[in-house]
Amino acid sequence: MMHVQRFSRYANAYLIDETILIDAGIDPADITGYDPELIILTHCHFDHTCAASAIADRTGALIAIHEQDAGLLGDDYATASVLFNEDAPQITPDILLHGGETFKSSDYLLEAIHTPGHTPGSICIYESGTRSLFSGDTIFPGGGIGRCDLGGDISDLVHSIELLTSLDVAVLYPGHLNITDTDVSLQIRSSLIHARELTV
Ligand SMILES: [Zn+2]
Numbered sequence: 001m002m003h004v005q006r007f008s009r010y011a012n013a014y015l016i017d018e019t020i021l022i023d024a025g026i027d028p029a030d031i032t033g034y035d036p037e038l039i040i041l042t043h044c045h046f047d048h049t050c051a052a053s054a055i056a057d058r059t060g061a062l063i064a065i066h067e068q069d070a071g072l073l074g075d076d077y078a079t080a081s082v083l084f085n086e087d088a089p090q091i092t093p094d095i096l097l098h099g100g101e102t103f104k105s106s107d108y109l110l111e112a113i114h115t116p117g118h119t120p121g122s123i124c125i126y127e128s129g130t131r132s133l134f135s136g137d138t139i140f141p142g143g144g145i146g147r148c149d150l151g152g153d154i155s156d157l158v159h160s161i162e163l164l165t166s167l168d169v170a171v172l173y174p175g176h177l178n179i180t181d182t183d184v185s186l187q188i189r190s191s192l193i194h195a196r197e198l199t200v
């Protein structure tokens with residue numbers, strides 16, 4: 001397993017090698033005591049992004065997000081902040097992702113994969129050395145899938161999960177629910193079946 005710390009409130013944030021934070025969560029206080037250098041946001045939704053600016057202001061961390069979700073960051077509906085009775089988080093990204101970028105921590109090489117569906121600019125992060133997948137809200141354990149009624153698209157989601165089934169994944173780190181290392185490829189295939197059922 002990777003050396004990962006999980007901070008969990010509404011959504012999971014994962015700190016890798018104490019330097020790269022995948023998603024920021026809602027409360028910057030959760031990350032107090034750590035100084036990440038990079039915050040990679042899996043998508044624009046409020047529960048994953050709200051704390052990003054405050055953490056970046058304190059630590060100087062750069063913020064990366066896919067270009068297609070970057071443009072949605074100020075939108076109360078596209079970020080789902082209305083569901084939390086909050087304004088959209090004010091975030092100015094430093095790095096715009098397209099998919100295919102790699103980021104190195106001391107022990108790991110993280111690759112950004114564009115997986116639209118839950119949102120247009122959703123990404124997953126894959127670490128091939130440990131066969132780890134950080135899936136954001138694209139898929140969840142037990143065959144779960146991200147909802148597509150917050151600016152997403154179900155056929156895009158099907159294509160994205162098809163792509164994920166081609167990866168060799170031993171451990172799944174989802175944006176909600178618990179980390180799982182039990183028959184993960186079976187769980188991902190089950191997510192694909194569920195997503196396909198919603199398109200017919
Ligand atoms: Zn989401």
Ligand SMILES: [Zn+2]
Nearest residue numbers: 011047137175
């Ligand atoms: Zn979420």
